[in-house]
Amino acid sequence: MATExxxxxxxxTQETDKFTTPRGGGPQKDIPERNRQSHSTKLQNQWAAIWARAREQQESRxxxxxxxxxxxxxxxxxxxxxxxxxxxxxxxxxxIRLLNVYTIRAETDPTQEITRATVFIPSGKQEKFLKKINEYAQNESGGNKRTHATLMRSIEDLRLAVLxxxxxxxLRLLPQGTTAVWCEIWLQGTDDDIEQRFRETAAALNINVQARSLRFPERTVLLGRSTREQLANLIExxxxxxxxxxAKETARFFLELENRDQTEWVNDLRSRLRVxxxxxxxxxxxxxxxxNGHALLRPVLADxxxxxxxxGWGVNDDKGHGTLMCGVAAFGDLTDVLQHSHPLRVxxxxxxxxxxxxxxxxxxxxxxxxxxxxxxxAAIQAPERNRIGCMAVTSEDGRDQGRPSSWSAAIDKxxxxxxxxxxxxxIVSAGNIEEQQIWADYPQSNLGYSVCDPGQSWNALTVGAYTEKAILADPxxxxxxxxxxxxELSPFSSTSxxxxxxxxxxxxxxxxxxNVAHAPDGFISEHDDLSLLSTGHQPTQRQFDAxxxxxxxxxxxxxxxxxIQARYxxxxxxxIRGLMIQSAEWPIAMKRQFLNANGRGEYxxxxxxxxxxxxxxxxxxxxKALACASNSLTLISEAEIQPYTKKEGRSDCSTKDMHLHRLPWPREVLLERGEMPVALRVTLSYFIEPGPGEVGWKDKYRYASFGLRFGLNSQGETEENFIKRLNKAARDEGEGRPDTESGSERWLIGSNSRDTGSVHSDIWKGTAADIASxxxxxxxxxxxxxxxxxWLGRWDRRARYSLLVSLHTPDESVDIYTPVAVQLGIPVEVTV
Structure with a gap:
């Protein structure tokens, strides 16, 4: 065994500096030009019509x-x-509350989007907006008076909100006719009296509302069974x-079970278990x-x-899927562990x-x-454990297309x-393609089949499928x-x-x-030869299932x-999430399947x-996730940062801190090796707090509580210039961004693709001399x-993150680990 x-x-070890983003001002709004007089008259008329119609509806009800x-x-x-x-x-x-923001395609030009926003205006407060329209109408842009020109010019139309x-x-999922369906009802606010007030209103409208509720920042979510008319009445x-x-329907996937006598295999493996x-x-x-009566699960899953x-459901598995999941979560693919005879430690x-x-x-x-x-x-039963959740229950479709849902947001929370x-x-599964007719278009079908709810969770480790199984032994x-x-990618796997x-x-x-098998007549189907092996849920009849x-x-x-968690x-x-991603690589076949090389064989x-x-x-x-080799090195920093601050007497916040990590580096070894190829990988992993609800994803309404990014100094870039490049606060007044290379071209993936979600990972492959500094x-x-x-009072919270940095050289005779361990006074462990 190699040294590990x-x-x-x-x-x-991180150093903290005051931080200001270099991109001051943010993106400019694209606002149409208007004829102020005619446009303000139009808005005034629409505003008057809205309130006249609202009075009529209220009197009628x-x-x-x-x-x-x-x-x-x-x-x-x-x-x-x-x-x-x-x-x-x-x-x-x-x-006056902004409730949701969404976009639609313009009917006259589908390439253009129209933004719509729904706002609740309490009775008696309608004059607030009318005053803004009047000020816009009476004053030219500019001067000291507030004209609200930018807001008013951005508004094309006003109307009473409808369902x-x-x-x-x-929209095709709206209840139709008199059929009642289960719907998620998102309320503005989280106070108990808001929920109680809504429940009383729903009861008066004969809407069945479930007892459970979910609460997020500024949102309470309940489930109600309602017709289209009842939803419209709720709005009124x-x-x-x-x-x-x-509301989502779930899909549970179970394979056909085979009745095989495998008791001897179980007894052999049980004798080798070291739990x-x-x-x-x-x-x-x-x-x-x-x-857990299964002989393999009994030692690892207590009553x-x-x-x-x-x-009232009981805890036993009547369907089989949970027991199958447990077998793999405990031992991995049993096909692998049954083929050897050495002890298996759990x-x-x-x-x-x-x-x-x-x-x-x-x-x-x-x-x-x-x-x-x-x-x-589970936590109440054993609060002291370090617990990893694992769920393969998903919705039947991927209609969210990445948008947060109440389910994915609950996991983020x-x-x-x-x-x-x-x-x-x-850990959640990405969701599956299960239809034979869709497999027929593999792998193109996978590209159009969206990861299913709740796989879009920002914080969850969402797992798709690839395959190495290609041997069909069945005669x-x-x-x-x-x-x-x-x-290659498994035919089952969904994507984003x-x-x-x-x-x-x-x-x-x-x-x-x-994998699935393709018959000569074109029929595509699943087979045990191409599946994994796990524990069956009816051990008195069969020990293993696929x-x-x-x-x-x-x-x-x-x-x-x-x-990994047991090791650390x-x-x-x-x-742990970061190490899973940091250790991941694309197989050559996968890259060949989906990458399109240019004429020089580059991507x-x-x-x-x-x-x-x-x-x-x-x-x-x-x-790799468990340990380093001598020619590989992984440094991990777990730190807390305060992203934002607020000056006394002000209502708005600004960015606060930046961390500088000056990493211990095997500089001399790298310089000695000169042109030797070296791979540098950086992964930044953190968990955001969710702010779900479609109140927009621009301006101040964001789903994530905070975001973090990383930057690496370039070859030859001084520490002073590096800090100034990232951090506007480090510059002298009036000093522009340093004229230094950012090194963005050296990254394999690049910031445009990696800087989404709450985990960011990228790779730089260069020479040892380049990476040395x-x-x-x-x-x-x-x-x-x-x-x-x-106003939610969380602006001064500290945020946790894990920063993982790895160096790898292909030459196993090169020791880059020991020089760093010596710098840090760490005894070098050797396992032979």
Missing amino acids: HSHIFLRD TAVSMPTRDGVYVEFEGAPGYDLVTKSLEDRGAG ESFWRDD SSPDIAEFRR NPDATVAVCVLDTGAN ADCHAVEP DHCLESAKILPPRGANDPDLYGDITIQGMYR LTSGYDDDTRRLF DLQNHVPLAQPG HNWEGKWPVKPDIVLEGG INATSAAAAQAAWMAAQ PEAWPET SKSDYGRLLRICGYGVPNLA CNLIGVYPVIGWWRERT
Whole structure:
């Protein structure tokens, strides 16, 4: 066995400087020119018509004793292809609230977007906006008087909001006719009295509302079964509506089971198990329950660790999927461990949280709350454990296209420690393509099949599937061929290829998910030869069953993460996620499948950005995630930064701190090696707090509580110029950005593709001499709702992050680890 060393953790080595972003002022709004007189007259007339119509509706409802609201919902619309100044539509002091912002394609020109915003205006406050229109009408732009010209010019039309103004899902999913369907109802505000007021209104309208609710910053989400007419009545009756969405249905994927006598295999493996009885790391599998009577699961899954969100369901697995997940989360693919005879050490335990009923299907419910409750039940039972969540339950479709949902936001809330300040690693599957007719267009079909809810969660480690399985040993499969070649994307795997670039890269990684077989007549189907092996849920009848797709991949990711956490018990969950990504690589076959080389055999950053949206950062390498070799070095810094600050007496915030990491570097060794190729990799991992709800993704309304970015000094760039390049606050008054190269061209992926979501990773391949002087990394904040929504009182919070930096040389005789360990006074561990 080769020499291995533990990763090096740098403790409190970062330096803190005051930070100001170099990009002052932000992007300019694109506002149309207007004829002030005619435009102001149009807006005044529309405003008067809105309130006249609102009075008529209120009088009509009052006459028949229908509930009424104390205020009006107004929809503001921008001009096609131009911005709408949504920031100025809200006046919190007057109770005027911006509820949602969305865009549609212009009917006259589908290439242009129209921005619409829904605003609630309390009764008696309508004069606030009318005053702005009048001031715009009476004053030319410029001068000392406020003319509100920018806001008014940005508004094309005003109207009373209608049901479609609040429906933030595919319009085809709106309830039709008298059919009642389950809908998510998003309320503005989180006070108990707001929820109670809404429940009373819903009861008066005969709308069935579930008891569960989810709360996010400025939003409460409930589930109600409603017709289209009832939703429209809700808008007329309640002053608290922010948006509606169709509730998700879940899909559970189970393979056909085979009845084989495999008891001898189980007994042999059981005799080789070395389970740590004092394990402090647990994988909590949220699924259909688990049958821990299986001889392989009994040592790792105690009765006390089997839970159900609804106690009446029982904790046993009646369907089989949860037990299959547990087997892989405990041991990996059993096909591999059954083929050797050496002892198998297991340093983590399992927990099972049943989140799906034993018979039939759940009524649509707030799956975010069910997921949180499943994790909390396990935590109450064993609060001292370092817990990793694992879930392969997803929606049936990818209609969110990367947009946050109540389910994905609940996972972001749980993982960020919003309620209890406890961060958690949570692993989710990306969702599966399961239809034979869609496989026929592989791999093009994968590009159009979106990662399913809640896989768009920013903080979750979302796992897609690739495959190495291509051997068809079944004699009945003569002349069949595997659809995917070894190392390629699994036909099951969904992607974020068609998502807007502002949404996170998903999946984050890919792991073995199996393959499908293509028959001579064109029929495509699943087969056990191309699947993974796991524990069956009916051990008295059969010991093993097959599992595949992104369920199997997610369970393997949990198995790997648990081993990393057991190796580094004090490491943060942000670090474990970072190590999984830091160790990942794209197989050659995967790059050949999706990258398009130019005439020189090179790939562009946009090519790698595309690959990232299909396969994430690739396949993680457990050995690299666990330890370094002498010719490889991984440095890890876990730190806290305060992104924002607020001056006394001011309501707005600004950026506060930047961290400078001066890394211990094997400089002399690198200089000696000169032209030797070296790979440098940087990964920045952190968990954001969610601010869901479509109140816009520009200006001050952001989903993420904060964002961080990293920068690396260039070859020959001085420390002073590097800091000034990143940090405007480090420059003298009037001093411009230093005329130094940023080195952006050296990165494999580039900032345009990597700087989304809450984990950013990139690779630079150069010579040892080039990299020898590049040991300065700056970590600095970008905008988030902590800064923009100061009234929520979280602007002064500190943010955690993990920074991982790796150096790798292909020459195993080169020792770059020991010189760094000596600098830091770390004893060099040797395992032979």
